[in-house]
Amino acid sequence: MCEMLLRMNKDDARKEPGSLYERRKQVMRLHRKGYGPMKIVDLTGLSWGAVNTALKLYEGGGAAALKPKSRGRKCGTCRTLTKEQEQRIQKLICEKRPEQLKLKFALWTRGAVKDLIRQEFAVDLSIRGVGDYLNRWGFTPQKPIKRAYEQQPKAVKEWLDETYPEIERQAREQGAEIHWGDETSVMNTDVRGRSYAPRGQTPETRAVWGKREKFSMISTVTNQGKCRWMIIDGAFNSDRLIEFMERLIRDADRKVFLVLDNLRVHHSKPVKEWIQDHQEKIETFFLPSYSPELNPDERLNADLKHKITTTAPARTRKRLLDVTTNHMQMIEASPDRVANYFGDPHVSYAAYHNN
Numbered sequence: 001m002c003e004m005l006l007r008m009n010k011d012d013a014r015k016e017p018g019s020l021y022e023r024r025k026q027v028m029r030l031h032r033k034g035y036g037p038m039k040i041v042d043l044t045g046l047s048w049g050a051v052n053t054a055l056k057l058y059e060g061g062g063a064a065a066l067k068p069k070s071r072g073r074k075c076g077t078c079r080t081l082t083k084e085q086e087q088r089i090q091k092l093i094c095e096k097r098p099e100q101l102k103l104k105f106a107l108w109t110r111g112a113v114k115d116l117i118r119q120e121f122a123v124d125l126s127i128r129g130v131g132d133y134l135n136r137w138g139f140t141p142q143k144p145i146k147r148a149y150e151q152q153p154k155a156v157k158e159w160l161d162e163t164y165p166e167i168e169r170q171a172r173e174q175g176a177e178i179h180w181g182d183e184t185s186v187m188n189t190d191v192r193g194r195s196y197a198p199r200g201q202t203p204e205t206r207a208v209w210g211k212r213e214k215f216s217m218i219s220t221v222t223n224q225g226k227c228r229w230m231i232i233d234g235a236f237n238s239d240r241l242i243e244f245m246e247r248l249i250r251d252a253d254r255k256v257f258l259v260l261d262n263l264r265v266h267h268s269k270p271v272k273e274w275i276q277d278h279q280e281k282i283e284t285f286f287l288p289s290y291s292p293e294l295n296p297d298e299r300l301n302a303d304l305k306h307k308i309t310t311t312a313p314a315r316t317r318k319r320l321l322d323v324t325t326n327h328m329q330m331i332e333a334s335p336d337r338v339a340n341y342f343g344d345p346h347v348s349y350a351a352y353h354n355n
Helices: 002-006 017-032 037-044 048-061 083-095 110-121 127-137 153-174 238-251 269-277 297-310 317-332 335-343
Strands: 177-187 214-221 227-232 256-260 282-286
Touching (some): 017 037, 214 238, 227 238, 238 269, 238 282, 297 335
Antiparallel strands (some): 177 214
């Protein structure tokens, strides 16, 4: 009866690599019971070669030798690019933009990388093959941060290596609190993002072009989670900036170091005179030109605009003002959210000073 249950058609065990190990162990169990090779062939349905191989493996290495070895090509073999070529392409992608290498692309897409490989090594890969390389390297498609052509890398490096560390040192000595400030405009006509719809049916949204509403806002953030803001109805000018700074120092319990960009109004004569008159309570410092990515307050602006542009368009000025005010009040009451802005790699340099 046992022999009838075990009997099966002879087959090649190599066709089922997942069960090969179990079949080899079955061969050894029958062998230990005293069955000869041909009887084991008859009982298991394995070929004589498979049975003989199992017996030889066991004799040479014991039970551990029965486990099949990995089959197929080893990982990394038979690739078109050498290891050195792969490293060269990765380095170029990380350090250069396509245009700097005379490629016709604005971003590093698979097509751009394909052309780069052809340009560097005269190797023509498929788009899918390029995608496989990028995936193995851990490269993923990401939304790039924008930098102005006018930005001076040397000035940015000096800011990160020398200027800002000196500001931190002075802040510690004087017991000052560092605020990063910026202005932004808020409009009701900008709807961004993606909207789900059946494939082939482009979704639509309703614009409010005929009822365009707009106002400005100035704000500051600290790496300890503080947020200060003021909505400006009308043009942003020296008077509005001075009004905001008056509120800022009135609210602060110590001296304020205010870091700003190089907007013309920040350097205006009235603002300079006001700061000179209040230098015991506030000092201003300026980021390198054309370097908004270095300002943590830009993350607050992005947070606000995401809220404005992903909710139903505000048809009235009051509605736009209410949405903005409510969101900013929520941010002001959420220090952890504000502190998280400093987790962005581009502004993490400003995250560690204990204000």
